[in-house]
Amino acid sequence: MKEDEDYLWPGAHRVADDVTDSAGMVQFYPTRGAVPPNLWDRLLDAATAEVGILVYVGMFLTEKPDLLDRLHKKATTGARIRILLGDRESSAVKQRSVDEGIGRETISAKIDQANAFFGSLKGVPNIEVRNHSTVLYNSVYRFDNDMIVNPHVYGKTAPMAxxxxxxxxxxxxxxxxxxxxxxxxxxxxxESRS
Structure with missing residues (x-):
């Protein structure tokens, strides 16, 4: 059974996480899947002013059972939450789906799921969900003054980049x-229609 290093050795990466170069690089991961799960949670928990998510889908986020509650609580304490999901009908989304080799409508269908998931946050003060039709070169996850950027690679799905x-x-x-x-x-x- 494979365990996360931070689970086995709590705090082992803490020193590395606190070191940045002059450009602001804290850590580079070979794939998004290699980002320790507890880092996502730690960054979200620490954010007090702003959480920003720029994705087409962000399906792995919808697998966090308490994410909506956590975002709602952050918003009620004054944090600004902005979520950008892909526009299911945009040519950029359709092309990305083809480029990843998963079928022309697959990402659009996943966007429907993400819109439904985040739709329950609609109308909550300090939370906005929008849809974009841009060519997404990077997924961006901002937590105040920290962010995780997931550059996209042609022919690969986001978790593999x-x-x-x-x-x-x-x-x-x-x-x-x-x-x-x-x-x-x-x-x-x-603004999202969902």
Whole structure:
């Protein structure tokens, strides 16, 4: 049975997580699946001002049974929660589905599931869900001044592509580059109909 290193040796990665280079790189992972599950939880728990999610689907998030409750609680304490899901009808979504070799409508169907999952948050103050039709070069998961960026690779599904844990630094760095990209997509997106 394979166990997460942080489960076996709690705190072993804590020192590495606190070290960033001048560009804001905390840790590089060979695949998104290699990001320790507890890192996602730790970053979400620590966020007090902003949580931003930019994906086409983010299906692995819908597998967290308490995620909606946690996002709702964050919003009620004043955190701004912004979720960007793909537009199921966009040509970019259809093409990504073909490029990943999973069928033209597969990602669209998964977006339907994600819209239904996050739909229960509609109307909650401080939470907005929008759909975008951009070509998604990266999935972005922001937690205040930390983020995980999942650059996409042609022919591979998102869990098989690399991931970077970034942290905002005093200098303009990688964090800012991806935060700016998130904002550009946010401005072009429309409110979710779900």
């Amino acid at each position: 690399p991931a970077m844990h970034l942290r905002k630094t005093a200098m303009y760095g990688l964090f800012n580059t991806y935060a700016d990209s998130f904002e550009a997509v946010w401005e072009s997106a429309r």
